[in-house]
Amino acid sequence: MPSELVSAVLGHNRAAVLKRVKHNALAGIAAYGMLPLADGETVLDRYLALREAARRGPKLGPNRRHSHAAAVEVALEHLAQVAGLPDASALEWDCESRLAEEPAPAWQLGDYTVAVVLDGPDPVITVTSAGKPLKTVPKQVRSDARYTASREHQDLLRDQARRMRAGTMERLVAGGGALAPADLARLRRLPAGAAMAAGLLWQDASGGIGFLGDVDAGGPVTAVHPYHLFQAGELARWQAEVVRRRLRQPVRQAFRELYLLTPPEREAGDASARFAGHVVSGRVAARLLSGRGWHTHHEYADHQATRPAGALTAALSCDFHGYWGMGEVEVGRVRFLSGKDAVPLAEVPPVVFSEVMRDLDLVVSVAGRDAAGHLSTPAAQSRAEVLAALVADLRLRNVTVDGTAAVVRGTRATYRIHLTSGSIHLEPGGHLCIVPAGFGDKPHRRLFLPFADDDRMTSVILSKVLLLADDARITDPTILTQLQGRAPS
Numbered sequence: 001m002p003s004e005l006v007s008a009v010l011g012h013n014r015a016a017v018l019k020r021v022k023h024n025a026l027a028g029i030a031a032y033g034m035l036p037l038a039d040g041e042t043v044l045d046r047y048l049a050l051r052e053a054a055r056r057g058p059k060l061g062p063n064r065r066h067s068h069a070a071a072v073e074v075a076l077e078h079l080a081q082v083a084g085l086p087d088a089s090a091l092e093w094d095c096e097s098r099l100a101e102e103p104a105p106a107w108q109l110g111d112y113t114v115a116v117v118l119d120g121p122d123p124v125i126t127v128t129s130a131g132k133p134l135k136t137v138p139k140q141v142r143s144d145a146r147y148t149a150s151r152e153h154q155d156l157l158r159d160q161a162r163r164m165r166a167g168t169m170e171r172l173v174a175g176g177g178a179l180a181p182a183d184l185a186r187l188r189r190l191p192a193g194a195a196m197a198a199g200l201l202w203q204d205a206s207g208g209i210g211f212l213g214d215v216d217a218g219g220p221v222t223a224v225h226p227y228h229l230f231q232a233g234e235l236a237r238w239q240a241e242v243v244r245r246r247l248r249q250p251v252r253q254a255f256r257e258l259y260l261l262t263p264p265e266r267e268a269g270d271a272s273a274r275f276a277g278h279v280v281s282g283r284v285a286a287r288l289l290s291g292r293g294w295h296t297h298h299e300y301a302d303h304q305a306t307r308p309a310g311a312l313t314a315a316l317s318c319d320f321h322g323y324w325g326m327g328e329v330e331v332g333r334v335r336f337l338s339g340k341d342a343v344p345l346a347e348v349p350p351v352v353f354s355e356v357m358r359d360l361d362l363v364v365s366v367a368g369r370d371a372a373g374h375l376s377t378p379a380a381q382s383r384a385e386v387l388a389a390l391v392a393d394l395r396l397r398n399v400t401v402d403g404t405a406a407v408v409r410g411t412r413a414t415y416r417i418h419l420t421s422g423s424i425h426l427e428p429g430g431h432l433c434i435v436p437a438g439f440g441d442k443p444h445r446r447l448f449l450p451f452a453d454d455d456r457m458t459s460v461i462l463s464k465v466l467l468l469a470d471d472a473r474i475t476d477p478t479i480l481t482q483l484q485g486r487a488p489s
Contacts, residue, residue, distance in 0.1 A: 003212060008034045010476050014144050016178050021053060024060060026071040027300075031051060033078030043083045047095040050075050051159070058291065077284040093186050099160055100190045104153035107146050114141060116154050121165070121195040121250065123157035125150055161192040165452065169250045172223035175310070180220050196250035201229075201238060209234070217268050224352045227257045236385070241388040242450045252451045256384050257378040259357035261345055270342035271333040273361045278331045284367035285323040292359045296324045303335075307359075313337045316360070328369065334360065353392045378406040383419045383458050386450065387465060410471035417468070422461045424468070432482055434464060 007013040008031035017035060020028025029050075037046065050072055057068035076088040085091045103407075106115035113128045127134045127141055130477045141147055168187070172179070179187065187193040197212060201224040204215040209224055209232075227234040237253070244252045249255075265272050294307040303315035304324075316333035334356065335342045345353070358444050361376045391399045398409040408415040414427040422434040446466050449459060467474070474480060 004031050005034060008032070009036075014038070018324050019035075024053075024068065025434055029068075029071040030074040030078065033075030034082065037082065038337055042096050043079065043091075044078055044098050046082075047076070047091065048156070048283045050079065051163070058287075066295060068203065085440040096190055097163075097186075099156055104150050109141055109146075112138065114139055114147065114150060116150050116157070118191045118195065120248070121161045123161070123191040125154055132289060140224070157192070157354055160190070161196075164190070164196060165250045168193070169200070169223075173200065173225065173251050173253050173256070175351075178222040179222045180468070181218060184217060186222060191364075195409060199247050199249045200253055203228070209238075223255070225354075226254060226258050227350050227354055228262075229254070230258060230260075236388075239385055239389045239450075243393045243448065246448060249451045252382075252453055255382055255389075255450055257354075257358055257361070257376075257382045259354040259361070259378050261348075261350070261353060268345065271335050271345050272345060272357070273330045273333050275364050276333055278364045279369045280331060280363055280367040281330050281369070282320060282324040284329055285329055285363045288363050288367060291361065292362070294359070304329075306367055307356075308347055309336060309356055311338070312343060312348065312352065313363070314352075314359075315357040322328060331360070331364065380420050383461065386458060387419065387462055389450070390448065390462065391465075394466075397467075399465060399469050406465050407467045408465060408471075410468050412471045412474075415468045417461065417464055419461055422457065422464060424464065426483075427450045433477070433481060434467070 004013065004017070004027055005162045010460065012034055013031075013035060015027050017031050021032045032053075033050065035046075035048070037043070053075075054069060054072045057065040057072070060068055073088060076091060080086065080088050080091040083091060083094075085094060104116045106113055108114075111129050112134075116123055117126055118124075125137070125147075127137050129400050137147075160173075184197070187197055200211070200280060201209060202215050202217075202221040203209045203224050204217070204221050205219040206216060208215050209229070212221075226235055229238055239254045242249065261405045262274075265274065289296060289305055289307075294305045295315075297303070302317060304318040304320070305316040306312050313336070314334060315337050319330040319332060319480055320327065335444055336345070336348045336352070336356075337343065358380075365379065367374070381404075384404060387399075387406055388401045391401070400407045402416075404419045406417045406419060408417065413432075415432065416425045416427060417423075418425075418434065424434060426432055447459065447463055449462075471483075474483075
């Protein structure tokens with residue numbers, strides 16, 4: 001029997017392999033990495049093609065996405081051999097560096113100058129005329145063939161930033177990953193990597209914590225997890241500093257939701273029932289869990305979803321009929337396994353525990369049958385911390401945070417805005433409805449979120465707080481009618 005991989009190494013089955021890659025065949029993807037480069041094809045071209053194939057994985061189902069991703073990783077290892085590099089990691093850094101080092105050249109069209117530049121980690125196309133930047137791209141520029149090339153280069157850099165944000169940066173923060181000086185130097189050679197790394201908090205070998213310019217980067221540095229800041233009593237101080245510097249961290253770090261072991265969980269032994277009893281959509285839950293590295297199962301009696309969690313394995317039990325995509329699923333208990341044995345929750349590393357609970361909270365919040373009314377205490381606390389830091393930075397003396405609500409003492413009324421639902425109550429009694437079309441799509445002019453994550457609900461709620469904190473300037477008749485006759489209590 002001919003071997004597909006050996007034939008690919010010899011270049012005998014190029015057309016067949018390309019067809020199988022197009023249809024997402026796992027062995028075909030792995031063989032694609034071993035094909036000799038075609039005339040005019042570069043290692044970077046093949047690398048980008050494999051990254052494009054990887055993007056199709058999440059659409060193939062919760063478990064197939066893992067085998068698809070594994071096939072792409074094998075193909076990258078094979079391509080590294082073709083390129084004469086030691087491994088896929090070296091290949092990735094080499095190709096990502098080439099993307100950043102080969103910028104699309106600026107070009108002229110009459111009085112217009114067009115260029116692709118980085119705004120922090122994000123690539124943008126700028127158009128200037130007589131040295132002045134334009135807010136919109138003129139029609140004649142858009143119709144030029146060179147503008148299409150600029151857009152394509154922008155997309156390449158945008159994909160690089162997306163991969164770095166969702167991959168490298170998220171892993172560093174979620175796992176407390178350490179970088180040796182050589183690895184940090186490689187990261188900072190990428191413009192997007194340098195911008196993102198500068199927005200994170202790090203800890204050096206001596207225990208010092210700060211941004212990259214504040215720590216000793218001559219030795220290994222570790223991305224700080226908020227648990228360590230909380231333990232040191234420094235979390236609020238660093239949250240305020242992130243807001244003061246107007247830093248949009250590439251992933252949630254200072255304001256990351258923190259899940260601590262509760263006394264009942266400590267007494268429960270080796271299983272947490274924090275989210276037990278919540279009913280979720282199996283199809284949506286499986287997609288969310290898979291995106292966080294979980295494998296979903298239906299054939300095992302004890303655990304229906306598992307994922308690596310540091311040196312342990314997080315194992316979730318669920319109750320359903322059939323399989324994950326068939327209907328509703330009732331979330332059960334979660335355990336942490338060492339081999340086949342459950343580890344007492346008190347012995348699970350706090351960062352590992354927090355990150356697993358964060359995954360499950362996402363599932364219950366998004367896929368839950370009662371998701372509209374669910375916001376866990378850590379998630380609500382994170383939203384309150386963002387508001388508290390923003391209020392302090394803007395010196396809004398008429399706004400206070402009271403548990404999971406913001407109290408705004410305006411000139412027209414006193415408002416209590418719930419940070420879970422965004423509902424607004426008027427004191428001493430009453431309700432204010434603010435739901436104009438598109439509210440929150442364009443955030444309040446003074447709103448700043450200290451992380452790059454898309455969090456529309458937080459944006460909407462904080463925009464309401466800022467709007468009501470300056471209620472003397474409200475001109476919307478639908479709001480003024482509801483406040484007629486009111487006075488601050």
